[in-house]
Every structure is written in structure tokens, then in C-alpha cells.
Amino acid sequence: MTLTLYNTLSGALEEFAPLEAGRVRLYTCGPTVWNYAHVGNFRGNLFYDLLKRHLRVSGYQVTHVMNITDIDDRILHEAAHARQTIREYSATYERAFFEDLETLRFMPADIYPRATEHIGDIIELVGGLLADGHAYEVDGDVYFRVDSFPAYGALSKLDRAGLRAGARVATDKYEKESASDFALWKRAGEGDDLLGAAWPSPWGAGRPGWHIECSAMAMRYLGQTLDVHCGGVDLKFPHHENEIAQSEAFTGLPFARFWLHNEMLADLSGEKMSKSTGNIATLRDLLAAGHDPVAIRYFLVAGAHYRSPLRFDDDALHSAAEQVRRLRELHARLQETPREVADEGLRGEAESARARYRASLDNDLNLPQGMGHVFDVVRTANAALDRGRVGEGSQLALLRLLDEADAHLDVLRADDEGLEPRLQAMIDARERARAQRDFATADRLRESLREHGVLLEDSKSGVRWRRS
Ligand code: AMP
Ligand code: ZN
Numbered sequence: 001m002t003l004t005l006y007n008t009l010s011g012a013l014e015e016f017a018p019l020e021a022g023r024v025r026l027y028t029c030g031p032t033v034w035n036y037a038h039v040g041n042f043r044g045n046l047f048y049d050l051l052k053r054h055l056r057v058s059g060y061q062v063t064h065v066m067n068i069t070d071i072d073d074r075i076l077h078e079a080a081h082a083r084q085t086i087r088e089y090s091a092t093y094e095r096a097f098f099e100d101l102e103t104l105r106f107m108p109a110d111i112y113p114r115a116t117e118h119i120g121d122i123i124e125l126v127g128g129l130l131a132d133g134h135a136y137e138v139d140g141d142v143y144f145r146v147d148s149f150p151a152y153g154a155l156s157k158l159d160r161a162g163l164r165a166g167a168r169v170a171t172d173k174y175e176k177e178s179a180s181d182f183a184l185w186k187r188a189g190e191g192d193d194l195l196g197a198a199w200p201s202p203w204g205a206g207r208p209g210w211h212i213e214c215s216a217m218a219m220r221y222l223g224q225t226l227d228v229h230c231g232g233v234d235l236k237f238p239h240h241e242n243e244i245a246q247s248e249a250f251t252g253l254p255f256a257r258f259w260l261h262n263e264m265l266a267d268l269s270g271e272k273m274s275k276s277t278g279n280i281a282t283l284r285d286l287l288a289a290g291h292d293p294v295a296i297r298y299f300l301v302a303g304a305h306y307r308s309p310l311r312f313d314d315d316a317l318h319s320a321a322e323q324v325r326r327l328r329e330l331h332a333r334l335q336e337t338p339r340e341v342a343d344e345g346l347r348g349e350a351e352s353a354r355a356r357y358r359a360s361l362d363n364d365l366n367l368p369q370g371m372g373h374v375f376d377v378v379r380t381a382n383a384a385l386d387r388g389r390v391g392e393g394s395q396l397a398l399l400r401l402l403d404e405a406d407a408h409l410d411v412l413r414a415d416d417e418g419l420e421p422r423l424q425a426m427i428d429a430r431e432r433a434r435a436q437r438d439f440a441t442a443d444r445l446r447e448s449l450r451e452h453g454v455l456l457e458d459s460k461s462g463v464r465w466r467r468s
Contacts (some may be wrong), residue, residue, distance in 0.1 A: 003058050003095040005228075006307060006364045008236065008259040009155055014115045016258065018227040025222040026052065027256070029239070030112070032069040033093040034078055039300065040265035040273035041106055043310065044232045046301040047262040051230065053408050054361050066109040067214055071114050071207055076189075076197050085196035087116070100202035100283045103293045104300075105410045108422050111221050115213040119151045119199045120221045122208045125250055126184045126201075134249040140177055141188030143306060144179045149245040150224060155259060156237035181207035182242050187288060189271050190362050211242035215255070219247060229256035233263055234272070261304045281312065294414045295321035300369045302409065322356050322373070324411050327402060330378050331412050334399050343389040350397035354375045354404050354407050363394040367408060421464060423454055430456070431463060442461060 003016045018024045027047065028048040031037055048066070055062050070090045073157045079089035099378055101108070113120075126142055129135035134148045146152050171279035188198035188205040198205045208216075223248075231240060247255035267279045280338070286296055295466065299320035302309040353373045358372035380400050384390050406412045419427070446456055450468065457464045 001358065001360050001364050002436060003054070004055065004261060004364055005258055007257075009256075009425050010260050011157070014258070018060065018226060021129055022061060024055050024062045025227045026055075027214070027218040027222055028064065028109070028230045029235055030066040030068050031093075031097050031246075032072050032074065033090040034072065034074040035093060035275060036282045036284065036464060037093075037100060038273055038275065038282050039096055039286065039312065040433065042100065042283060042296075043265040044262050044301045045101060045106055045308045046135055047299065048103060048230055049338075049369060050306065050365055050408055051228070051260065052107055052412075057361070058408050063222065063395050064109040065111045065113065065218060067217045068097075068112055068114045069210065069213065070094065071197060071213075072210055076192065076195060079195050079421045080191070080199075086197055096284075096309070102420055102422055103283060104285070105294075105299045105414065108425050113217040113221065113459075115217070118213065118216050121209065121220050122185075122212050123199075123201050125212060125216050125246065126203075126208075129184065129246065132197065132249065135184055136177065136204050138202050140206060141183060141379045142185035142203055143176055143181040144184050144242065144249075146178060146182070146245065148381055149249050152180075152245050152246070153192075155241050155244055158237055158241075177220055180236060180238075182211060184212045184246070185209060187208045200283060212246055213244050214239070215247040216251075218243075219251070224251045224253050224255075226256040228258045229307050230260045230262070233261045236261055253313065256346045259320065263304075263309045265300070266311050270309070270311065273312060286317070290311055292321055292412045293326075295324055296409055298324050298409060302371055304370055305364075305366055307364070323375070326375075326378055327405070327409075328412060330381055330385075330398070331402050333382070334390075334395055334402070341388060343393045344386055344392035344393040346377075346390060347397045348381065348399045350377055350394065354397075354401045357404055359457055361408065363399065369410075372407065374401060377401060419454065423449060423452055426452075427454075427456065427463060427465060 004013045005016045006012070007014045024325075028045075031041060040085055048064075052062050052064055060417070071086060075086050075090055079086045086091075126135060129144065130137065130142065133145070135144050137143075156314050185201060185203060185206050186209060187203075188207065192198040192207065193205065197207055199207060215418075224463075236259075244255050267274055271277060271279060283293075283296065287293065295317055298318050302323075303316060303320060310316075349358070352374060356373040357370040360366040360373065377398070381390070384394070402412065425458075426445050426449055430442045433439070433441040434444065435467075449456060449465075453468050454465050455468045456467070
């Protein structure tokens with residue numbers, strides 16, 4: 001079976017294969033930690049989660065990097081108001097973001113680099129672009145010269161002539177050569193150093209622009225060419241277009257082979273959920289209103305195909321909760337069925353649904369279609385169970401079908417006393433470290449797990465954990 005993904009760059013469905021056999025380098029644009037994230041933001045994150053889970057189901061090892069934007073104008077502004085440094089200010093929202101990801105059962109990234117911890121990498125990139133004439137400095141600000149990169153606009157398919165028109169545009173603050181040129185480095189404003197938001201550079205004290213941080217952190221951890229770069233459709237232009245221009249002007253190599261973009265979560269009127277319009281709900285709001293995090297997860301990930309808009313409303317959340325309930329109910333019934341019955345009528349149906357489910361996911365991650373196949377069988381299975389007509393073969397095939405879907409949904413066992421994904425990932429990392437005889441790392445992870453209340457016991461059959 002081959003995995004096909006819609007690549008925004010080519011505007012077509014393409015067969016996916018990573019550059020290095022068996023390993024996918026994935027970069028996803030992360031949050032700006034200036035406020036609580038809203039469920040629209042989490043639609044994006046859960047799309048990343050779905051992609052990653054399916055890559056793993058498809059047999060790939062995934063190295064996933066997601067940045068934390070901990071410096072930008074809004075953070076600066078709010079920190080100044082709160083009389084805090086930007087680090088103090090953003091720490092609250094960064095912590096909240098990770099808590100929310102855990103609540104939504106997001107499979108953790110391998111690395112979460114912060115922009116403020118990669119200023120050296122950013123300065124190196126900007127320096128290289130200046131040296132090659134792809135950038136220029138005006139009074140301590142540095143801009144990317146869009147005219148120096150002929151492929152500009154290839155991702156968003158925007159009209160280049162239009163983008164580059166407008167020659168010299170003067171504003172009260174600075175003078176750019178062209179309207180579409182964008183900031184790589186911004187001169188420090190008065191008091192920025194007191195907020196911990198100014199760094200020395202060859203062009204004077206300042207801070208990085210938003211776009212350059214993603215290029216710097218992606219290439220730092222994943223190399224000069226990524227397999228997959230994801231983000232919301234709202235980031236295609238200018239953010240991703242700018243990332244491509246900076247990175248490719250610097251390296252001369254393709255920056256990302258596949259670009260995947262998720263559609264937005266909208267409110268009932270169809271307008272994008274966004275902090276600036278104020279039509280938002282945070283995860284915390286929904287939990288306070290009594291919604292089950294697992295239903296929220298299901299709604300966000302399976303409520304619509306990732307490239308279709310999804311409308312947020314209570315009915316949709318309730319219907320997601322109902323679907324989760326039905327999956328769990330069947331799962332529980334299948335554990336209980338007596339195994340003496342020798343009726344295998346459902347086995348073939350369950351197996352063919354599993355194949356169709358898999359094919360839907362392989363077809364650009366069409367989870368809603370896949371769930372349609374699953375629910376066809378849920379109905380028949382319940383009816384057969386009511387009549388006591390499910391034999392062991394059917395039972396196993398049905399459980400395999402539910403497990404296949406749960407590899408993406410991760411809702412069936414959410415209430416078991418299972419380990420949070422983040423902690424399980426630490427156990428896995430420790431196992432890898434031990435296998436590589438890196439006992440220092442293994443011990444550090446064990447210690448860190450202990451601090452999280454998880455004790456490990458190494459046994460012949462593998463590592464076991466228990467809560468302290
Ligand atoms: P921001 O924190 O505003 O920079 O956005 C972070 C991420 O959330 C970006 O990847 C956006 O594409 C995504 N995002 C923002 N609003 C929505 C929305 N209403 N639906 C889906 N994704 C969104
Ligand atoms: Zn980005």
C-alpha cells in the first residue's frame with residue numbers, strides 16, 4: 001500500500017517517500033506563546049498528530065520538531081504591560097500549551113526548540129543572506145530581498161508580479177526596497193533589553209523576525225532538506241513562502257519536499273476562529289463546560305478531512321462524544337463475549353472494513369471516510385452481539401479493526417490507568433538509550449520519570465512501570 005499526500009507545493013496528490021529510507025523528518029509550525037491557545041490552534045496540532053501517527057503506522061520512524069515562538073511583538077507588548085521579562089511572561093502560556101496537548105493526547109514531538117534559544121543560528125543565517133546579497137540592512141533592521149529569489153510565490157501560487165510591485169514603499173518607521181521584502185532582524189526598541197528581548201548582533205542589538213526562526217530551527221535539527229513541513233493554510237503566505245525563500249537562498253537546496261496545510265476551524269457563521277476576532281473557545285473553556293477531552297480530540301481530528309473547513313458547535317461536539325461512546329461500548333462488549341460461539345459471519349466484513357479504513361488513511365489521511373467504514377461494521381457487530389452470534393474469529397477481526405482506527409484516534413483506552421503519552425515517550429527514549437549503551441541518558445530519564453511519580457522496573461520481559 002502506498003501513502004499518498006496532497007503536496008501544496010505541486011498542488012497535487014503525490015506518493016510519499018522520505019529522503020532517507022525508513023525515517024521521516026517532520027517540522028511543524030508551533031505556537032506563539034503570548035496567550036492561551038484556542039481549539040482552532042489545536043485543530044492544527046491534532047492534524048500534525050494524525051499525520052505522525054499514520055506515518056508510524058506506515059512503518060516510518062518520525063523525527064518531529066515543533067518550534068515555540070517565544071519572541072514576537074505581542075509577547076513584547078504584553079510582557080511590558082505585566083512588567084515581566086518575555087521569558088517570565090511566556091512561561092505561563094508555554095506551560096498551558098503543553099498541558100493542553102497532553103489533555104488532547106497529542107503525541108509529543110521529539111524536540112520543542114524555543115526561538116530565543118537559537119539566536120546564534122538565526123544570526124548565522126541572516127549573515128549568510130547578507131553576504132550573498134539576498135538581504136540588506138537599513139538602520140539596524142535587516143530585510144530579505146524578495147527580488148533576489150526568483151522562485152518566490154511558488155508555494156502559495158501568488159502572482160509574483162503583484163507581490164513584487166510597489167517598488168519603494170516608505171513608512172514612518174523604515175524604508176524597504178520593496179513592499180514584499182520582509183524583516184529577518186528587527187532593531188531593538190527602547191527598553192527591549194530590560195524585557196530580555198534584545199540580543200547583540202553584527203547589525204546592532206535587536207531580535208529575530210518571525211519567519212527566520214522556523215528556517216533556523218528546522219535546519220538545525222532536521223538538516224537542510226526536510227521531508228514534510230506542516231502548518232495551517234493561513235501560514236502558506238507569507239510565513240511559509242518566506243521560510244522557503246530564506247532557506248533556499250541560503251543553502252541552494254530544496255527546503256521541504258512535502259508541504260501539508262490544514263484548513264481552519266471556523267465558528268458557526270463560517271468565520272475562522274481567531275484571537276483577533278475574539279470568536280474563540282479555549283480547551284479550558286470547553287472542559288469547564290463539561291466536555292470530555294476525548295470527544296474534543298475526536299471532533300477536531302475526525303470531524304472533517306484536514307483540508308476541509310470544520311465548524312465548531314456544541315452539536316458537533318456532542319455527536320463526537322456519541323461516536324466515541326459507541327466505539328468504546330463495542331470495544332468493551334468484544335472483551336466480554338463468550339468465545340464458544342462458532343459463528344464467523346462477521347470476520348470477512350471486519351477484515352474488509354479494515355482494509356478500506358487503511359486505504360482511506362493512505363489516501364491523504366481521510367479519517368472521516370475511514371470512520372464511515374468502521375461505523376458500518378459497528379452497527380452490524382452490535383446487532384450480531386445482541387443475537388449472541390459472534391465467534392472468536394469475528395471477535396478478533398473486530399478488535400483488530402477497532403485497534404487499527406485507535407492507532408489514529410487514541411480514544412479507546414484514554415480512561416484506563418495508562419501512562420500519559422509524554423511519560424511513555426520518556427520510557428521509550430530510555431529504552432533506546434539503553435540499547436545504545438548510553439547509560440548516563442538512561443539514568444537521567446529514569447530519574448526524571450521518578451520525579452513525575454513513575455517508577456521503572458527492568459525485567460526479563462522488558463521494562464515495567466508503576467506509579468510511586
Ligand atoms: P498562532 O499562535 O496564531 O501563530 O497560530 C498557531 C497555529 O494555529 C498556526 O499553525 C495556525 O495555522 C493555527 N491556527 C490558528 N487559527 C486556527 C483555526 N481557526 N483553525 C485551525 N488552525 C488555526
Ligand atoms: Zn513556522
